[in-house]
Amino acid sequence: MQEATPLPSPSLLRHLMAMVYDALLVIALIFVASAIVLGLTFWLSGGEREVLPPVLEQGVIVVCLFGFYSAFWIKSGQTLGMQAWRIQLVSDGGGKLTLRQALMRCAGATLSLACAGLGYLWKLVDRNERYWHDYISATHLVLLPRRSRDKKPPAGD
Secondary structure (H helix, E strand, O other), X not given: OOOOOOOOOOOHHHHHHHHHHHHHHHHHHHHHHHHHHHXXXXXXXXXXXXXXXXXXHHHHHHHHHHHHHHHHHHHOOXXXXXXXXOEEEEEOXXXXXXXXXXXXXXXXXXXXXXXXXXXXXXXXXXXXXXXXXXXXXXXXXXXXXXXXXXXXXXXXX
């Protein structure tokens, strides 16, 4: 019986491109969520409050970010940007990601970015080609193979 070859890790550039795709979606999500919360705040304050308190705005951003990524990762291991770039997030132990793993990865990615991006650059020197947040969440990214395009024979043959 032949063992399956492990899938390779995507390059940092490929992952960053997927992140750009996702950032566009997340920014739109944050705008919509902020508008809803602002509308509710305005309505509940009787029209006295025209801007969100900073802590509430930051809370909306964190909930949108963590919610967006966690929902996609738990469902399929891929955000829309990751699908476009053939990247999938998998659990080190196999099986589907748990909510805890998804939240730990979000928190770890925030830490990786907050340290001047060192957690992301770590991939370039790590022998396993992993980020800090891969280790924190017991997950890792894999590059999916290209889909083969089956050519159908012309009709009438």
